[in-house]
Amino acid sequence: MRWSFSAYGTFRRCQRQWFYKQVFASALANDPNRREAHRLSKLESVQAWRGKIVDTVISETIIPCISAKQSCTVSDAKRRADDLFTSQKSQRIVPNGAVTFFEVEYGLPLTIDVFDKALTDIHTALDNFFEAEQVLKILQSAKSLVPQRALSFKHGVASVRVVPDLITFQNGQAPAVLDWKVNTYPMRDYWLQLVTGAIAVTRCNPHRDWPSGATQYNTNEVTLLEVQLLSGDVRIHTASEYDIHEAEDFISISATEMELAGDGKDSKNLHPKDYPVTSEPRTCQMCQFRKLCWEVACE
Ligand code: SF4
Numbered sequence: 001m002r003w004s005f006s007a008y009g010t011f012r013r014c015q016r017q018w019f020y021k022q023v024f025a026s027a028l029a030n031d032p033n034r035r036e037a038h039r040l041s042k043l044e045s046v047q048a049w050r051g052k053i054v055d056t057v058i059s060e061t062i063i064p065c066i067s068a069k070q071s072c073t074v075s076d077a078k079r080r081a082d083d084l085f086t087s088q089k090s091q092r093i094v095p096n097g098a099v100t101f102f103e104v105e106y107g108l109p110l111t112i113d114v115f116d117k118a119l120t121d122i123h124t125a126l127d128n129f130f131e132a133e134q135v136l137k138i139l140q141s142a143k144s145l146v147p148q149r150a151l152s153f154k155h156g157v158a159s160v161r162v163v164p165d166l167i168t169f170q171n172g173q174a175p176a177v178l179d180w181k182v183n184t185y186p187m188r189d190y191w192l193q194l195v196t197g198a199i200a201v202t203r204c205n206p207h208r209d210w211p212s213g214a215t216q217y218n219t220n221e222v223t224l225l226e227v228q229l230l231s232g233d234v235r236i237h238t239a240s241e242y243d244i245h246e247a248e249d250f251i252s253i254s255a256t257e258m259e260l261a262g263d264g265k266d267s268k269n270l271h272p273k274d275y276p277v278t279s280e281p282r283t284c285q286m287c288q289f290r291k292l293c294w295e296v297a298c299e
Contacts, residue, residue: 001259051181054126055180143211144211157252160199164201194226224239
């Protein structure tokens with residue numbers, strides 16, 4: 001059972017949506033519905049897209065400059081963001097393209113105000129990143145910075161996958177795990193994601209480009225930082241023994257729940273109708289698979 005926070009988040013919202021995304025969608029399948037599910041799985045809302053632009057600029061522009069001890073000003077970062085914004089927007093407003101906005105696919109209005117707000121949020125997030133002195137200090141003193149690295153470890157039936165926004169390795173100190181968020185309304189369970197990141201960084205096989213001794217530390221020694229880029233808040237979390245057990249229990253219970261939902265059948269023999277639909281209509285409003293799901297409901 002492949003387990004990640006986002007997969008379980010989808011499963012909790014709607015089991016059928018999870019099935020479409022994690023099991024059914026396939027770019028190479030003969031079944032046209034499975035290929036369509038793959039195309040729909042790539043749709044993203046303007047709100048999600050603006051967060052990805054911030055992630056890309058931090059990971060691919062700012063962090064490499066810090067690593068190479070080169071200058072990168074907030075203006076440089078905003079210029080890069082503006083270029084991405086313009087080029088990606090023109091690709092995504094085309095209906096039925098390889099990547100399309102969710103709003104275009106489902107006929108929702110995309111006004112100039114929507115895009116102005118998205119660009120303002122991107123600039124605010126980058127301003128706040130450069131003003132987060134506590135974070136910049138950790139980055140500038142690190143021996144090695146590893147952005148957006150997929151980590152995995154086994155826990156019971158679950159093969160857990162976590163992608164921290166950044167792992168930093170300091171000389172003679174335990175690593176730090178950082179996640180930044182571009183959320184207007186921050187959720188409360190980010191500590192759980194960060195603790196899972198700390199478990200992953202101390203339990204996975206060390207990656208080739210990590211400094212020697214990188215995984216010799218205990219999970220509770222890892223520094224955890226949540227950076228809320230729209231508000232500018234930096235929250236430090238701890239991974240106490242209690243927190244680590246909480247995270248492990250959460251993974252075990254949720255992975256078992258996901259496993260049981262398949263009723264022991266091989267995934268090849270499962271159909272969307274085998275999974276219940278959400279009872280929350282608002283979940284359907286923002287669901288990428290609505291077209292397919294509602295067709296199935298009419299069969
Ligand atoms: S349309 Fe609604 S019920 Fe169907 S998969 Fe999406 S969220 Fe679930």
